Amino acid sequence: MSRPIEYGTACPRDGPENTVLSMTNAVVLDDVHKRYRDVTAVAGLSLTVPEGQTLALLGANGAGKSTAIGMLLGVVGPDSGTARLYDRDPRQAVREGRVGAMQQEGGTPPRVTVKELLTFVRACYPGPMPLAEVAATAHITGLERARVDRLSGGQRQRVRFAMALAGDPGLLVLDEPTAALDVRARRDFWAAMRRLTDRGRTIVFATHYLEEADRYADRIVVMGDGRIVAEGTGAEIKEAAALAAGSPLEDAFLALTSKEDWA
Ligand SMILES: Nc1ncnc2c1ncn2[C@@H]1O[C@H](COP(=O)(O)OP(=O)(O)OP(=O)(O)O)[C@@H](O)[C@H]1O
Numbered sequence: 001m002s003r004p005i006e007y008g009t010a011c012p013r014d015g016p017e018n019t020v021l022s023m024t025n026a027v028v029l030d031d032v033h034k035r036y037r038d039v040t041a042v043a044g045l046s047l048t049v050p051e052g053q054t055l056a057l058l059g060a061n062g063a064g065k066s067t068a069i070g071m072l073l074g075v076v077g078p079d080s081g082t083a084r085l086y087d088r089d090p091r092q093a094v095r096e097g098r099v100g101a102m103q104q105e106g107g108t109p110p111r112v113t114v115k116e117l118l119t120f121v122r123a124c125y126p127g128p129m130p131l132a133e134v135a136a137t138a139h140i141t142g143l144e145r146a147r148v149d150r151l152s153g154g155q156r157q158r159v160r161f162a163m164a165l166a167g168d169p170g171l172l173v174l175d176e177p178t179a180a181l182d183v184r185a186r187r188d189f190w191a192a193m194r195r196l197t198d199r200g201r202t203i204v205f206a207t208h209y210l211e212e213a214d215r216y217a218d219r220i221v222v223m224g225d226g227r228i229v230a231e232g233t234g235a236e237i238k239e240a241a242a243l244a245a246g247s248p249l250e251d252a253f254l255a256l257t258s259k260e261d262w263a
Helices: 065-073 090-095 114-123 131-137 153-165 183-198 210-216 234-240 249-257
Strands: 025-036 039-050 054-059 080-085 099-102 171-175 202-206 219-224 227-232
Touching: 025 065, 025 202, 039 065, 039 080, 039 202, 039 227, 054 065, 054 210, 065 080, 065 090, 065 099, 065 171, 065 202, 080 090, 090 099, 099 153, 114 131, 114 153, 131 153, 131 183, 153 171, 153 183, 183 202, 183 210, 210 249, 219 234, 219 249, 227 234, 227 249, 234 249
Parallel strands: 054 202, 054 219, 099 171, 171 202
Antiparallel strands: 025 039, 025 080, 219 227
16 A cells, blocks of 8 residues: 555556646545544534645544544545545545655664665655755754664654655645744754745644644644534634634633533
8 A cells, every 4th residue: 555755655656657737636635534443533524625725633642533534645545435535535635745744653763874864755756855954954963874763753853754754745644743842943944844845845744732723824624523623723722712812722622622512
C-alpha cells in the first residue's frame, strides 16, 4: 500500500505521472466514519480544505485527530464516507508526490546520514525541493553528515519535517509537528511554515498547542468524540464557546470539549 512520505514507504515516483490541476480543494473528507472494535474513533466527519489554507485540528487525547489524518492520507480506510485529496484517491495523490506528511509514529531508518536519507527521499519525486533549501527550511543545516539514529528527539523530528518537505508538495499534513521541539525550534518551524504558506502551500496540522493554532491557522477545527464540535477562526471558536474575543483559546477549547452532548 502506498503511504505518505515516511521512512520505509513506497516511492511516489512509482505512481502515475502528474497531471495539471484545476480544482481548488486540497482536501475533502465527506462524512467519514471509523470504528476500532468497540471504539468509535471518527463519527461522521466532513471537512474541506481549499488550496492555500492552513487548517489546525484541535481535540483532546483520543478525539480522533490522528485517525482523521490517517484517513486523509489513505493509510486508514474509512468504514464509510470518502476521503479525497486534489479530487483523487488519497493513495494516488500520495503516489503522485502531492502530499508530504509527518505522522505521529513516523520513524527514521538506522545507520544512514541525514543527507543520505534526504537524497533518497528527494529522488522519489519529480520536482523535489533543492537539498540546501530543505535543510534550511527544516533548520537542519549542519546536521547533514550526522547519523539519523544518533540525533536528539527534536533534531530527529526536524529531519522528519525535512522528509515531508523534500518533494516540495502542495499539501503538508503534520500530526503534532512541534511536539518535541524546544521554544526556538518551534518558532523557527512556524517561520518556515509561513514561508511555505506564502508560496501557496496547503497545511493541515494537529496540535495540542492552542496558541499555535490561534496564531498560525487560517481556520481551526475542534474535534470531540470523533466529530467536529466547533470550527472557524480563533475568534469564532471563542464566540462559539460564548467567550470574549480577548479570552485565551484554551478557555474556549475546554468549554467546547467538556460538553457531554456535542450536537
Ligand atoms: N489502531 C487502533 N486500534 C484501536 N483503537 C484505535 C486505533 N487508533 C486509534 N484508536 C482509538 O481511536 C480513538 C481516537 O484515536 P486518535 O489517535 O485518532 O485520537 P487523537 O485525537 O489523535 O489523540 P491524541 O491527541 O492522543 O493523539 C482513541 O480512542 C484510540 O484509542
